[in-house]
Amino acid sequence: MTSAGSPDLGVRSPIRAAVVTLSDKASAGLRADASGPALKGLLEGLGAVVTGPFVVPDEQSQIERTLIDLTDGGELDLILTTGGTGLAARDRTPEATGAVADRLAPGFAEAMRAASLSVTPHAMLSRATAGVRGKTLIINMPGSPKACREHFAVIAPALDHAVETLRGEAFECASPGGSA
Amino acid sequence: MTSAGSPDLGVRSPIRAAVVTLSDKASAGLRADASGPALKGLLEGLGAVVTGPFVVPDEQSQIERTLIDLTDGGELDLILTTGGTGLAARDRTPEATGAVADRLAPGFAEAMRAASLSVTPHAMLSRATAGVRGKTLIINMPGSPKACREHFAVIAPALDHAVETLRGEAFECASPGGSA
């Protein structure tokens, strides 16, 4: 998506991202959403153009609807969700993500859990997943601002290449996950 | 589930667990079940109240029926299975677990495989999974007493918090996997 005729110096249009916060309490106004703004700030720190955070209750059908509405416009490269990935009865973010994704991308969540395990055994409770819908990558992040910062540091170095691949800007890639 | 009026000093009722051994040979009385009693002892060492081991043949429908019967009473926090997670034709424990689970929890098996990989490359043959049915966490453990001990050491530090979350005793958790 470099403008026509420009030399390819690795300059590409910024990542277009959205943040979705899943929280019954934040949605009902009973608690401020802290992790959504944290993720937005982290993405903007990478140069991304970010919409949201959109605050949605932990209701699977509403989460799915939000993800579908955001992706089907075709204007987003990346959605980060925060919240709803644990073992509590209302935690349904991974199920909603899996339901709307065309293809799963388990490596993002595996990498975040592995890194987090070196900090706390509670990391293994995370049921986070990731997947692609259309050309949008959806990644589930944890529910606290501190954990969001820690996990974002894990995925940040892979986001540019992920978006280039989804946009079709990285055809000749020979990365470990790339196709021949 | 602390008794009403008691100060919350972190004292909670013990984990209520069951052990299920999947083995054609043990079920037919052709071999003693060694891993089931090993897991029971390990759980009791954490203060859990444990029923079983229930010995079931490697028949997917029977495994599913056993897991459903044990969980639908609503009295169990945790089921550990042992056996049936390998590549052999009769190994169907992960399929049975996935079929009865409402939600998958891949982090437990990922953590066990990662720890085991540092000991043996055979760790990657494990197809173990984990999931939640109702309020019961079901985790597939390996089939030998030695491997059960090694893998149990990986998950043990996360079990208390997992059970608290499933019981709804950890609402305000800000763990990496928790919801906002």
Next chain:
Amino acid sequence: MTSAGSPDLGVRSPIRAAVVTLSDKASAGLRADASGPALKGLLEGLGAVVTGPFVVPDEQSQIERTLIDLTDGGELDLILTTGGTGLAARDRTPEATGAVADRLAPGFAEAMRAASLSVTPHAMLSRATAGVRGKTLIINMPGSPKACREHFAVIAPALDHAVETLRGEAFECASPGGSA
């Protein structure tokens, strides 16, 4: 599958493997298939008898048909695919593998991604999976010869035991992933 009457000295018949290259460009003759021959050479270096590489475009139905044709003869222990595991729109190898597999074996891809993560964060983009169809283990490998070599080094130490288990030659195994 040792010949009748031979003493069991750990000598078994060689692994019977096939290599399948998924690539629109290689299939159309627009690019040489470099990763397929690389994998074939690596397998032969382990003593395997290898057919292929079969070069197939990134069309999910054609990938599935190829995997089914190769496995349903019952003569193969192992299929390694190369290509089609990334985030690009045409990358459908994991979906085809999951569709034809009777049972998934996530440990192989987890181990490869974990090892690759120590080299590059791009490892988390890999959507590779593995599974068993009948008695054949199917493992998705990356799409470049260099990455194939790196990832093959991860799974190679587990292949003999995997094949023994699938053939039913490892009944009494007490490995971490084995059944009781």
